[in-house]
Amino acid sequence: MERAGIPTAVLCNLVSIAERVGAPRIVRTRGIPYPTGDPSLDADAEKRWRRQLVDCALEALQTAVHEPTVFEPGETRVAAAAGVDHA
């Protein structure tokens, strides 16, 4: 999808695999069976966590990247890699 020009934020827990296969925009989540949730939280806190994840995804979609780049939800700015500049 990225190759076809659709910026795509992949929300996943297996970040190392996403990096290895070359996904350009990766948002780190908390568990394999619940990419956009966290059942250990109460309902309100889980909803806030999900909102942080999609906020982070939006940030990723608006950021120019040149290589697989990991975006950490809950941080205002990207922690990662060389080659990141904000659009």
Next chain:
Amino acid sequence: MARIVHYINQFFAGVGGEDSAGAGPVLLEGPAGPGRRLAELVAPEHEIVATVWCGDDVAADKVDEILGLVRSADPDLVVAGPAFTSGRYGLACARVVAAAHQAGVASVASMHEDNPGLDEAGAAAVVASGEVARRMAPSLERLAAGVGRLLAGHTLTAEDGRIGKAARLTVVTDDNAATRAVDLALVRLGGDAAATEIPLPRFDRVTPAAPVADASTVMLALVSEGGLVVADNPDGLESARATKWLRYPLENRDALAAGDYMSVHGGFSTAWANEDPHRILPLDAVRELEAEGAIGGLLGEYFVTTGNGTSVANARRFGVEWAADLRRSGARAAILTAT
């Protein structure tokens, strides 16, 4: 004079763009589109006797039908493309030449090495094209040269611009494996760290898409490989080794109620997903973004498959199809949840 049948898509056949992507396949007499220039380049020794075209949306699944039309023109060689970096077209070209090769008909395709179809060409030859159609002229020249070499009885190599899986052939060497291993070790110790007898598969390097300048003006899509389908899985999405993807409506929905949706993914416990489907598809949070104006809108349906032992070839195809679908519907960015 050898008889060549040329495979192209609906666009290069001059039939139409996305509006005609579901049409075909159709057999035409003689060359068409880029085949006209290719015919000049291979003449007078060889002739394009027929052209088969098919729409990009359906071609990859109609390879048998396409091959039937191709063979009805009795070809000595099947040529497909150039497909440049066009994903659906590249998949179709690769599958057509692979099927022809398997049926005992010599074949060659032309596409860029980043084309996701490249790995599906099997043992058939693929020569490199440029990245975009603007590179048509040099791409056809290289393809024509490859056609000439093939029809003269040669095997195409990297010198001919061949890309993709290297053909492994049995050859007799003067030195046994032990001697060659030591020689190779010495070459590597001498500084050529890349020397090898067996080139390893390259990693698929994806050129990232440009970011969206302002998400508040952009229609977003939700897509997932988490196997989330409507209750009872009426469309039969596979729990593993998926061969298809499905679309379900999101219009007029602000939330996904437990019981209305279920995950059929066979690679993890789906108890959490079934308890709250938003754990796979964050519709509630994205509706908040929409209400706040942080995104321009949300596409009225989501796409879903199961990412569990899914073949790379199928996964590539899903990605190509999703991207084409999103382009048509006006979505410009996506959130992909992955389990």
